[in-house]
Amino acid sequence: MKLYNVAILGATGEVGREMMKVLTERNFPVAELRLLASARSAGKKMTYMGKELTVEEATEDSFKGMDIVLGAASADLARAFAPAIVKAGAVFVDNSSAFRMNPEVPLVVPEINGDDVKLNKGIISNPNCSTIITLMAVKAIHKLSPIQKLVASTYQAVSGAGAGGPIELAAQNKAIVEGGEIECKVFPYQIAENLIPHIGSFLDDGYTTEEMKMQNEGRKILHQDTLKVTCTCVRVPVVRSHSISVSVYTERDLTVEEVKAAVAKEEGCLLVDDPASKKYPMPKDTSDQDIVFVGRIRKDLAFENGITLWCSGDQVRKGAATNAVQSAQLLVK
Amino acid sequence: MKLYNVAILGATGEVGREMMKVLTERNFPVAELRLLASARSAGKKMTYMGKELTVEEATEDSFKGMDIVLGAASADLARAFAPAIVKAGAVFVDNSSAFRMNPEVPLVVPEINGDDVKLNKGIISNPNCSTIITLMAVKAIHKLSPIQKLVASTYQAVSGAGAGGPIELAAQNKAIVEGGEIECKVFPYQIAENLIPHIGSFLDDGYTTEEMKMQNEGRKILHQDTLKVTCTCVRVPVVRSHSISVSVYTERDLTVEEVKAAVAKEEGCLLVDDPASKKYPMPKDTSDQDIVFVGRIRKDLAFENGITLWCSGDQVRKGAATNAVQSAQLLVK
Numbered sequence: 001m002k003l004y005n006v007a008i009l010g011a012t013g014e015v016g017r018e019m020m021k022v023l024t025e026r027n028f029p030v031a032e033l034r035l036l037a038s039a040r041s042a043g044k045k046m047t048y049m050g051k052e053l054t055v056e057e058a059t060e061d062s063f064k065g066m067d068i069v070l071g072a073a074s075a076d077l078a079r080a081f082a083p084a085i086v087k088a089g090a091v092f093v094d095n096s097s098a099f100r101m102n103p104e105v106p107l108v109v110p111e112i113n114g115d116d117v118k119l120n121k122g123i124i125s126n127p128n129c130s131t132i133i134t135l136m137a138v139k140a141i142h143k144l145s146p147i148q149k150l151v152a153s154t155y156q157a158v159s160g161a162g163a164g165g166p167i168e169l170a171a172q173n174k175a176i177v178e179g180g181e182i183e184c185k186v187f188p189y190q191i192a193e194n195l196i197p198h199i200g201s202f203l204d205d206g207y208t209t210e211e212m213k214m215q216n217e218g219r220k221i222l223h224q225d226t227l228k229v230t231c232t233c234v235r236v237p238v239v240r241s242h243s244i245s246v247s248v249y250t251e252r253d254l255t256v257e258e259v260k261a262a263v264a265k266e267e268g269c270l271l272v273d274d275p276a277s278k279k280y281p282m283p284k285d286t287s288d289q290d291i292v293f294v295g296r297i298r299k300d301l302a303f304e305n306g307i308t309l310w311c312s313g314d315q316v317r318k319g320a321a322t323n324a325v326q327s328a329q330l331l332v333k
Numbered sequence: 334m335k336l337y338n339v340a341i342l343g344a345t346g347e348v349g350r351e352m353m354k355v356l357t358e359r360n361f362p363v364a365e366l367r368l369l370a371s372a373r374s375a376g377k378k379m380t381y382m383g384k385e386l387t388v389e390e391a392t393e394d395s396f397k398g399m400d401i402v403l404g405a406a407s408a409d410l411a412r413a414f415a416p417a418i419v420k421a422g423a424v425f426v427d428n429s430s431a432f433r434m435n436p437e438v439p440l441v442v443p444e445i446n447g448d449d450v451k452l453n454k455g456i457i458s459n460p461n462c463s464t465i466i467t468l469m470a471v472k473a474i475h476k477l478s479p480i481q482k483l484v485a486s487t488y489q490a491v492s493g494a495g496a497g498g499p500i501e502l503a504a505q506n507k508a509i510v511e512g513g514e515i516e517c518k519v520f521p522y523q524i525a526e527n528l529i530p531h532i533g534s535f536l537d538d539g540y541t542t543e544e545m546k547m548q549n550e551g552r553k554i555l556h557q558d559t560l561k562v563t564c565t566c567v568r569v570p571v572v573r574s575h576s577i578s579v580s581v582y583t584e585r586d587l588t589v590e591e592v593k594a595a596v597a598k599e600e601g602c603l604l605v606d607d608p609a610s611k612k613y614p615m616p617k618d619t620s621d622q623d624i625v626f627v628g629r630i631r632k633d634l635a636f637e638n639g640i641t642l643w644c645s646g647d648q649v650r651k652g653a654a655t656n657a658v659q660s661a662q663l664l665v666k
Contacts, residue, residue: 149635153486153578155528155567169526170510177503177510193502193572194617195488197629197643202608206589206631215634230635232578232643234488237570239526245486245565245578249635256539275535284527296530298539301548302482302563302582303636310530310565 003031004332007066007090009058009081010073011035012044014163015095018321019070020048026325029332036062063088068328071095071126072321086122091331093324095126097209100217107220110326111268112139117330124327127221128213129319130154130233134244135221136269136292136318137311140262142222145250148305150229152214155236155243156199157283160315161186166239173237192237199233208233241283242319243312253305256297263294268318273297281312289314290322336364337665340399340423342391342414343406344368345377347496348428351654352403353381359658362665369395396421401661404428404459405654419455424664426657428459430542433550440553443659444601445472450663457660460554461546462652463487463566467577468554469602469625469651470644473595475555478583481638483562485547488569488576489532490616493648494519499572506570525570532566541566574616575652576645586638589630596627601651606630614645622647623655 006023010016016037023030033048036058044055056062058077063069063085071078071094078098085092099105106116107125109132117124127135134152141147158165164186172192175182182190189196200210215229264271272281273295281293292313300306313319339356343349349370356363366381369391377388389395391410396402396418404411404427411431418425432438439449440458442465450457460468467485474480491498497519505525508515515523522529533543548562597604605614606628614626625646633639646652 151484151580151633151635153565155488155569173506174510177507188611189615190617193570194615195569195571195576195645196615197576197578197613198608198611206608206629207634208608228635230580230633230639230641232486232629232641234576234578234643236488236528237526238528243528243530243567245530245567247484247563275531275539275541278521278531280530282522282527282529284523296539296565300484300563301540302484302561306563308563308565310567312528 001029003029004067005032005065006030007034007036007063007069009036009069009071011055012037012041013072014159014316015320016072018316019072019325022321022325024049026329028325034066060084063090066090068093068331070324070328082123091120092123093126093327094123095320095324099123100125100127107217108327109135109221109323110330111136113221114330117327126320126324127217129160129315130156130242130244131214131217132319132323133242133292133311133313133315134214134246135218136313137294137309138246138248140266140269141248141250141254141259141307144254144258144262145252146224147227147248147250149249150214150246152229152231152244152246154233156233157238157240157242157315158191158235159240160242169237169239187235191235194237196235197232199235238283240287240314240316241312242315243283243310245310247300247306247308249303249306254307256299259297259307268292269294281310283312286312287314290318292318334362336362337400338365338398339363340367340369340396340402342369342402342404344388345370345374346405347492347649348653349405351649352405352658355654355658357382359662361658367399393417396423399423401426401664403657403661415456424453425456426459426660427456428653428657432456433458433460440550441660442468442554442656443663444469446554447663450660459653459657460550462493462648463489463575463577464547464550465652465656466575466625466644466646466648467547467579468551469646470627470642471579471581473599473602474581474583474587474592474640477587477591477595478585479557480560480581480583482582483547483579485562485564485577485579487566489566490571490573490575490648491524491568492573493575502570502572520568524568527570529568530565532568571616573620573647573649574645575648576616576643578643580633580639580641582636582639587640589632592630592640601625602627614643616645619645620647623651625651
């Protein structure tokens with residue numbers, strides 16, 4: 001079996017650490033694993049497959065000899081290091097938003113448009129986490145009849161804001177239980193026992209950058225330029241796993257039965273839809289795994305040709321780390 | 334000034350206690366206040382306007398001499414006591430779901446269809462809490478152009494399940510912080526750091542009774558029989574105030590500017606919509622008051638003639654107690 005030299009750029013963050021875990025779980029054919037991070041994290045020790053590795057500072061010279069670089073850093077760092085990665089002859093599978101809408105860069109959810117990895121010119125982009133989870137949940141529907149429109153409201157976990165999110169939620173919960181001061185550093189307002197309808201930056205039309213990703217990235221992933229999406233993104237006091245309430249409008253009218261049957265057979269999805277037994281997707285159940293749970297499937301009552309559903313998936317795994325490793329697996333297959 | 338004898342049926346519950354507070358705040362012209370509850374609560378002392386009152390067991394004889402009975406009990410109890418209340422000559426302003434869809438009973442949000450109280454034959458119904466808050470947020474739009482359809486996803490606080498909801502959330506949060514057992518009595522699953530897409534009972538078509546209220550009650554309140562609503566109701570770990578992400582589709586196309594201007598002038602609403610200054614509705618800010626906060630107003634991107642917005646309101650107050658007292662105020666005006 002051919003082995004590959006793999007680097008993780010941003011190895012010490014939430015997604016970087018998860019990438020290391022997913023590489024192990026999936027028994028990725030790794031020759032050397034190189035852990036790269038900022039100067040601040042250089043020297044840290046991390047364990048991979050029982051071996052202790054030392055985190056190195058990422059520099060332009062860090063990528064020589066690498067076959068694959070998994071990007072778990074910011075968009076700015078991704079942009080800064082991409083030329084050096086490509087020049088070194090590695091393929092950069094980047095989780096940041098830096099290259100997602102670049103027409104030269106495939107934007108891949110392996111179960112949906114895995115073939116697009118072949119079009120890469122050195123960079124493959126990982127989509128936004130809510131977009132991945134929503135599209136995973138509706139892809140069975142898209143195969144039955146092309147999706148025309150989506151109306152989505154997200155319920156996004158604090159870990160979507162990085163490793164600091166869960167720490168801030170835990171500290172605020174502790175302050176509420178024990179009667180201390182509430183501190184807000186990661187989120188603009190208290191998130192414990194609150195909801196913040198603000199993820200990303202606001203655009204002139206009132207949408208956030210995060211909300212527009214579902215339409216912009218959805219079009220590219222589904223190869224459907226006319227897809228129209230209205231999305232409202234909300235941060236909720238959940239540690240891990242994003243959930244989405246979404247109405248899906250298709251070209252032809254679908255029955256609930258055929259949608260349920262299609263979701264049940266779909267790769268990467270689990271149909272959790274038995275209301276009588278109180279079975280429906282919940283973030284508590286989907287955390288720390290790769291499967292997107294799909295349930296509450298019913299006919300939309302507002303518009304024709306609509307199906308309304310609810311889904312939950314771990315955005316650090318399928319929404320980020322796992323999706324990137326899956327793209328890397330397609331590269332080496 | 335004429336004074337009225339008022340009873341609260343279910344005075345010791347979350348909504349009943351809030352009704353007493355709202356009567357005080359609004360300086361309702363009360364002659365006698367009679368606090369009624371189950372045998373279990375009889376004998377409890379509660380304070381109203383500085384006077385100590387004793388809770389009495391509700392029986393068929395409890396309503397003699399009363400002018401208004403505010404109902405904060407279950408639908409079953411409302412149905413059981415309604416004949417005695419009407420026979421005693423009182424008007425029953427009931428917060429339960431018992432009579433909402435009864436064609437003989439007006440279903441009233443005072444700021445929307447206050448005139449309907451005049452049609453009462455002894456019973457006035459208070460709508461569902463999420464329905465009240467959503468309709469309060471969109472009524473300015475309805476006045477600009479009749480609403481045809483709504484696609485709504487709710488983020489409902491634990492206090493919507495009664496006084497036990499916040500106690501259960503607090504106990505679960507404490508268990509998470511201190512490392513104890515998570516107990517679930519009020520909710521079917523852990524609600525702390527989780528989301529439960531299940532409020533009410535499931536119907537054959539996959540919707541819950543709670544989800545259907547927005548369409549069924551919305552039609553009656555707005556006097557719009559053709560209104561179509563798709564709603565997904567989700568319990569979130571927030572103590573108080575429900576929030577709703579809603580897309581509103583009207584007969585004619587509206588601009589964001591005219592909608593914002595209309596909401597800003599609307600009774601019972603506060604326009605909180607200045608993204609550049611991070612101003613948007615949040616449940617933390619709307620709790621313990623009567624105003625529904627409306628923000629994130631923007632053009633819907635999926636369908637024509639659509640406006641998408643986000644709103645938050647205290648469901649124990651405007652969603653229940655305040656709305657009932659407001660109906661009573663219209664009765665005595």
